[in-house]
Amino acid sequence: MGMRERNRRAAMRETQRVALRRFRERGFDAVRVEELADEVGIAASTIYRHFGTKEQLVLWDEHDGEIDAALGRRLGRQPPLSAICDAFVESLADRYEEDRDFQLDRLGYVFSTEQLHGAAVEGDYRARDELTAAVRASLPRRQRDAAPIVAGAALLALEVALDRWQSSGGATPLAECIVDAFSTLERLGAIG
Amino acid sequence: MGMRERNRRAAMRETQRVALRRFRERGFDAVRVEELADEVGIAASTIYRHFGTKEQLVLWDEHDGEIDAALGRRLGRQPPLSAICDAFVESLADRYEEDRDFQLDRLGYVFSTEQLHGAAVEGDYRARDELTAAVRASLPRRQRDAAPIVAGAALLALEVALDRWQSSGGATPLAECIVDAFSTLERLGAIG
DNA sequence: CCGGAAATGAAAGTGACTCGCATATTCGGA
DNA sequence: TCCGAATATGCGAGTCACTTTCATTTCCGG
Numbered sequence: 056m057g058m059r060e061r062n063r064r065a066a067m068r069e070t071q072r073v074a075l076r077r078f079r080e081r082g083f084d085a086v087r088v089e090e091l092a093d094e095v096g097i098a099a100s101t102i103y104r105h106f107g108t109k110e111q112l113v114l115w116d117e118h119d120g121e122i123d124a125a126l127g128r129r130l131g132r133q134p135p136l137s138a139i140c141d142a143f144v145e146s147l148a149d150r151y152e153e154d155r156d157f158q159l160d161r162l163g164y165v166f167s168t169e170q171l172h173g174a175a176v177e178g179d180y181r182a183r184d185e186l187t188a189a190v191r192a193s194l195p196r197r198q199r200d201a202a203p204i205v206a207g208a209a210l211l212a213l214e215v216a217l218d219r220w221q222s223s224g225g226a227t228p229l230a231e232c233i234v235d236a237f238s239t240l241e242r243l244g245a246i247g
Numbered sequence: 248m249g250m251r252e253r254n255r256r257a258a259m260r261e262t263q264r265v266a267l268r269r270f271r272e273r274g275f276d277a278v279r280v281e282e283l284a285d286e287v288g289i290a291a292s293t294i295y296r297h298f299g300t301k302e303q304l305v306l307w308d309e310h311d312g313e314i315d316a317a318l319g320r321r322l323g324r325q326p327p328l329s330a331i332c333d334a335f336v337e338s339l340a341d342r343y344e345e346d347r348d349f350q351l352d353r354l355g356y357v358f359s360t361e362q363l364h365g366a367a368v369e370g371d372y373r374a375r376d377e378l379t380a381a382v383r384a385s386l387p388r389r390q391r392d393a394a395p396i397v398a399g400a401a402l403l404a405l406e407v408a409l410d411r412w413q414s415s416g417g418a419t420p421l422a423e424c425i426v427d428a429f430s431t432l433e434r435l436g437a438i439g
Numbered sequence: 440c441c442g443g444a445a446a447t448g449a450a451a452g453t454g455a456c457t458c459g460c461a462t463a464t465t466c467g468g469a
Numbered sequence: 470t471c472c473g474a475a476t477a478t479g480c481g482a483g484t485c486a487c488t489t490t491c492a493t494t495t496c497c498g499g
Contacts, residue, residue, distance in 0.1 A: 057465075057466070058464090058465065058466085059464085059465060059466080059476075059477075062365055062464095062465095062477090063401040063477085085463095087455085088453065088454085088455070089454085089455095097478080097479085098478065098479045098480070099455095099456095099479095100457085100458090100478080100479070100480080100481095101477080101478060101479075103455085103456060103457080104477080104478085107456095108455085108456080109455070109456090123402045134438060134439030135438065135439070135459090136435065136438065136439050137439055149458090169373075172372065173369040173372060173373075174369075174370055176372040177365040177366075177368055177369050179364060179368075180364065180368040181361075182366070187368070194438075196358070198438060200431070201431045201434070201438055202268045202429065203407045203410070204397075204403065204404065204407055204431045204432060204435070205435070205438060206406065207403040207406070208400055208403060208432070208435060211396065211399040211400060211403060212396065214399070215395045215396055215399065218395070236396060239392070239438040240396060240435050241435055241439065242393070242436065242438070243328065243396070243397070243400060243432050243433055243435055244434065244435070244436050244437075245436075246326060246327065246328065246390060246393055246397060247325075247326030247328050247329055247385075247433065249496075249497070250495090250496060250497085251445075251446075251495085251496060254446090254496095255446085256497095279484095279485070279486085280485085280486070280487090281486095289447080289448085290447065290448045290449070291448095291486095291487095292447080292448070292450095292487090292488085292489090293446080293447060293448075295486085295488080296446080296447085297485060299487095300486080300487080301486065302486090319477085400451080433470080
């Protein structure tokens with residue numbers, strides 16, 4: 056990774072920090088992207104090139120790409136739900152626990168702001184197609200029709216787990232929240 | 248329902264039909280709301296009062312409110328997943344089969360247009376909170392933590408069922424698609 | 440038939456997001 | 470170390486979804 060990418064990442068981190076602070080202070084709608092640009096000292100168009108949308112200023116996570124790698128390592132070697140569960144734990148739990156306060160704050164703001172929560176859900180939906188394809192390939196032929204449900208359910212479990220983790224203030228470890236959510240999924244038949 | 252509501256509904260149906268036609272012809276982004284307003288002969292601000300957003304021009308369904316009633320009738324009398332499944336079948340299947348061509352067309356356009364599919368998913372998320380509360384109340388205390396997963400999974404099943412119905416061109420009855428999707432949910436434990 | 444309530448139309452405004460272009464910065468290779 | 474190519478940034482103008490306000494019209498109950 057050269058200077059280019061390094062500078063870009065640094066600018067994005069800085070922009071995100073400023074954005075989160077201002078959003079908390081005055082509300083998501085009341086802060087214009089242009090103000091943030093001025094405060095950070097870059098052009099508004101650069102922010103859009105970096106983040107795409109105003110919502111992504113909050114939702115962006117530098118390391119989100121690593122999830123795919125963890126998934127690829129496990130899908131096909133384990134049953135899909137437990138593969139995805141393990142991949143989430145491996146690629147998210149430790150990292151989120153590391154800067155717990157920042158992530159708790161960020162997630163809290165997402166869950167408490169309709170517009171942001173909506174955008175987050177929409178992001179999950181975009182991930183779903185990709186995950187569905189990967190799951191389908193890892194299932195025996197007779198069960199392939201279940202792929203969209205399995206993939207969707209897995210992302211739902213993650214969402215619920217993050218919600219529980221943040222609303223408990225991080226008291227329950229994130230890894231435990233994820234495992235719990237996935238185990239609830241597998242018990243759906245018993246609940247009926 | 249007086250003249251007021253009747254006129255409003257008629258105008259909304261007309262607007263939706265014109266919108267769907269134009270969107271298909273020239274693409275969702277290429278059609279301005281103001282053009283639609285001119286063509287229908289109403290003000291753009293009226294369209295926004297009626298639909299709220301451009302996406303709702305496609306997503307709006309006059310009878311969506313009836314789903315809640317069907318849910319209320321069954322939740323608490325049956326296990327939640329089968330209650331929700333039955334409610335969906337009762338309140339959607341027949342109605343969608345009635346004007347099959349229109350609904351297939353509408354859903355096809357939603358599923359093939361990222362922006363619309365995203366907005367649809369966001370709408371589901373808004374319904375989820377409400378459904379979660381209803382499910383929670385219908386569950387025995389020891390299982391209440393499962394409510395968000397149950398509600399989210401049910402909406403996921405509906406989404407997958409509609410997708411399958413539309414992509415099969417309506418060949419498989421919608422009721423069957425819904426029942427299949429929910430039965431896949433209950434088998435998640437076996438897939439692991 | 441009339442007075443009040445609600446829906447509509449018209450118009451101006453806001454701000455997220457895009458695009459094209461000139462400039463500056465970085466990268467790979469000589 | 471220097472140079473040309475690739476790429477990122479700043480700037481400015483533009484588009485359009487959506488909001489708000491207010492005057493006008495339409496509908497409802499009495």
